[in-house]
Amino acid sequence: MTDVIVGLDAGGTKLGVRVVSLDGSRIADVSLPAEDWSASPAGDAARWLVERIRRVVAPGDQVVAVGVGAQGCDTVEHCHELAHELTALGYRSAVVNDAALLVPAAGLETGIGVIAGTGSIAVGQDASGETLFTGGWGWVIGDEGGAPAIVREATIAALAARDDGLPDDGLLSGLQQAFGVDSAPSLARAVNDTPTPENWGPRAIAVFAAADAGSALATAVIDRAAEHLAALVGQLVRRGAVGDSVVAAGSVIANQPRLLAAFSARVAAAHPSLGVVLLEDAPVAGGVELARRLAASGTHGTSAD
Incomplete structure (x- = not known):
């Protein structure tokens, strides 16, 4: 049995899943369809993610922590709610908006992440560590650049x-x-x-x-x-x-x-x-970094930062 951490990047069309051992060795790196992904309600979203984690993580391996970037998690409160639901299902998790994966994926502590794909959104943090969002209002009325x-x-x-x-x-x-x-x-x-x-x-x-x-x-x-x-x-x-x-x-x-x-x-x-x-690596690398930090912290709380 191997202790692993998992990074997830849930976007508009695909879910990136990366599984890494605690020593940093990459075990799995896959992309799954995500056309039916929705971040709300949080309980359903958590079960959707867990079902896909179980598809990728090898039987018997122990998931120590999960880092999630989720399209549709557009407030700190929503991110905390989804993290809570995942933890309740046995997966200690840190959850951020998918754009917030970019800065840790680039190996940076601070910065602004901008996504232009199916949609567009930007995410940053102020000096107190509070997450800031702008854009991401949906392709019908906004998301210019997507x-x-x-x-x-x-x-x-x-x-x-x-x-x-x-x-x-x-x-x-x-x-x-x-x-x-x-x-x-x-x-x-x-x-x-x-x-x-x-x-x-x-x-x-x-x-x-x-x-x-x-x-x-x-x-x-x-x-x-x-x-x-x-x-x-x-x-x-x-x-x-x-x-x-x-x-x-x-x-x-x-x-x-x-x-x-x-x-x-x-x-x-x-x-x-x-x-x-x-960004040179896939954004899911940011999820792995969030999971690594959570595993290293030894806490059992959830995070949106």
Whole structure:
């Protein structure tokens, strides 16, 4: 029997699970589907996570501590509630929002984490250690910089340009091709008839392709997304977030250099003391670090910090 710690990263589409022995040896590192993940109610969420922990941890191994980054845990109170439910099921846990995994995953004690993937959110801590959130309001009304929101804004821009009588600069045709339709009305139907992250998000690559091919409309959409992400950083700084690094992660900003460059430039202009780093390891590494700290503390409490 081996004593292990477990890191979890529960996002919008996948759950990262990393199992590590107490000496740091990696035992398992897997990604599971998470389309049905919900952080509420906390009891159901805890049972959902435990069922998947048991899939990955070898029979007979003892889980000493669990570190969880959970999309949807957007308050300190919610994080504590989920940690309490996991502990009640026998898994001593520290729980944070998934964006809060980025700073420990990068090996830092303090800083601001920014995720741009299925959604967008930024998380930091003030000097007292209180967790600060900004953004993360959902792809229907916000989450600019996330994949579904980029597609939403690009579709609005392309259709508005058409209504203005402007020629297609490549964005409209790119979106039509991405959705498998051949007209603007058909594009509107394809977007509106299935308003889900699964339908919209994967098409974001078409927006970046259009920008790379010279579309001014697509470039403007991406620049506005970068501006929004940088504004999240500014909001946290004004609220007292500490640290000198902004750690960026998420499927969009990690895989689209254009967005990362635009975001980095805006952060540098507004906050010269902050450096932007792209997370090199998976965010689940932050969950492992939280679990390691919890195991080392020898306490039986829960944490959202």
